[in-house]
Amino acid sequence: MRSAEEAANAPTVGGHTMSATGVTVAYDGVDVVHDAAMTLRPGRVTALVGPNGSGKSTLLRTLARLQRPRSATVTIDEETDALALSPREFSRRVALLTQARPTPSGLTVRDVVEFGRYPYRGRWGGADPDGRAAVDRALRLTGVEDLADRGAEHLSGGQLQRVWLAGCLAQDTGVLLLDEPTTYLDLRYQVELLDLVRDLADDHRIAVGVVLHDLDQAAAVADRVVLLEAGRVVADGLPEEVLTPERLTGTYGIRIEVDTDPLTGRLRTRAIGRHHTRTERLGTPS
Numbered sequence: 001m002r003s004a005e006e007a008a009n010a011p012t013v014g015g016h017t018m019s020a021t022g023v024t025v026a027y028d029g030v031d032v033v034h035d036a037a038m039t040l041r042p043g044r045v046t047a048l049v050g051p052n053g054s055g056k057s058t059l060l061r062t063l064a065r066l067q068r069p070r071s072a073t074v075t076i077d078e079e080t081d082a083l084a085l086s087p088r089e090f091s092r093r094v095a096l097l098t099q100a101r102p103t104p105s106g107l108t109v110r111d112v113v114e115f116g117r118y119p120y121r122g123r124w125g126g127a128d129p130d131g132r133a134a135v136d137r138a139l140r141l142t143g144v145e146d147l148a149d150r151g152a153e154h155l156s157g158g159q160l161q162r163v164w165l166a167g168c169l170a171q172d173t174g175v176l177l178l179d180e181p182t183t184y185l186d187l188r189y190q191v192e193l194l195d196l197v198r199d200l201a202d203d204h205r206i207a208v209g210v211v212l213h214d215l216d217q218a219a220a221v222a223d224r225v226v227l228l229e230a231g232r233v234v235a236d237g238l239p240e241e242v243l244t245p246e247r248l249t250g251t252y253g254i255r256i257e258v259d260t261d262p263l264t265g266r267l268r269t270r271a272i273g274r275h276h277t278r279t280e281r282l283g284t285p286s
Contacts, residue, residue, distance in 0.1 A: 015042025
């Protein structure tokens with residue numbers, strides 16, 4: 001995906017270790033995440049997977065301080081209480097790409113990406129000497145450099161998703177949280193976005209936490225997989241330890257087979273529906 005020039009101009013910020021224990025979150029007095037724990041480490045991609053309603057996005061949003069927990073201990077680099085940092089200091093360490101963001105009106109793509117620099121500006125929008133370079137770098141990495149002067153309201157859903165991701169990269173944080181980032185993207189940009197996630201971890205030691213629905217994408221991109229069911233972490237480990245047919249079948253309530261892709265050597269999953277084992281013969285009268 002990246003040219004040598006893009007690699008040289010990629011973010012140089014080092015990663016942070018972000019740890020969470022005892023995370024319990026309630027909606028309307030009902031617990032939806034129960035005593036969850038997970039750790040994001042520099043240079044590692046951690047994928048959160050699980051059925052709809054399992055709590056993976058809620059857990060990620062809690063780490064990002066968009067969801068107030070009923071109880072939690074969240075630290076950065078084992079010493080800093082992440083929940084006690086000022087919004088500006090927290091935003092210099094952690095960036096989040098949410099599932100749904102508004103479509104900006106009256107703003108160019110560059111304007112939108114520049115929003116990612118808000119933690120580095122003064123209270124009255126003071127100087128940000130590193131801002132221009134950070135924004136240019138983020139535009140290049142996400143493949144939207146040619147769209148920089150276009151009105152954001154004229155973009156496709158996939159293009160806009162990459163623009164919002166560019167804003168996160170312009171934020172230059174050591175922890176990057178991504179909530180279903182491949183939504184709205186076609187196959188090419190899904191692959192390229194996941195390649196970029198791996199580049200950020202491998203080359204620049206960013207700690208990445210990403211919510212994914214696609215189990216094959218999780219197996220391909222993640223160093224660790226956290227599997228949630230009904231608001232509880234039921235498994236946390238290497239992809240081959242977590243993504244087993246027995247565990248996935250039990251968690252998702254449908255038969256799921258797991259094998260190894262002979263081309264990539266990665267785990268490959270297949271959900272078996274009622275019609276997937278039916279044999280049809282061409283030419284047989286109906």
